[in-house]
Amino acid sequence: MNPDPQTRLYAIEQELKVLSWWQAQPPAPEALASQEPFCLDTLTFPQWLQFVLIPRMQALLDAGAPLPTSIALYPMATESFKDLPENTRALEEAIALLDESLTGKRVIREA
Structure with missing residues (x-):
């Protein structure tokens, strides 16, 4: 397993910024409370990614808590971005x- 998921989270943040998808204002609290x-x-x-995944993963890292090992x-991402x-x-x-750093398994990339 890759020992540095922190670097992976940072890379996701940077790519969101490159795409101009990083938002200064968070969504409404009720949007973040979705059960879906x-x-x-x-x-x-x-x-x-910005308002749920990154903060939750950062909180786990900061607390020294176990990170998820079953994640996909x-x-x-590929489904969301395809069009x-x-x-x-x-x-x-x-x-x-x-995904790879958390699961220890290789992710098969789409061509």
């Missing part, structure tokens, strides 16, 4: 590397 996976009913996937964000005009390859790769 990835808050699909209230947030875009990039918003979920890459398939959701967008932006080039999301670098963000998808950063997400795949986070």
Whole structure:
């Protein structure tokens, strides 16, 4: 397992900024309280990465708590980004590397 998920989270943040998807203002609290996976009913996937995944993972890292070992964000990323005009390859790769660092398993990338 890659010992540095912190670096992977930072890479995701940087790619969100490169794509101009990083937002200065958080969504409304009720949007963040969604019970749907990835808050699909209230947030875009990039918003979920910024306002849910990154802060929760950072809190676990800061607390020295165990990190999830069963995670598969890459398939959701590729599905979410497939019809967008932006080039999301670098963000998808950063997400795949986070998956790999947490699970210890290689992520099969789409061609």
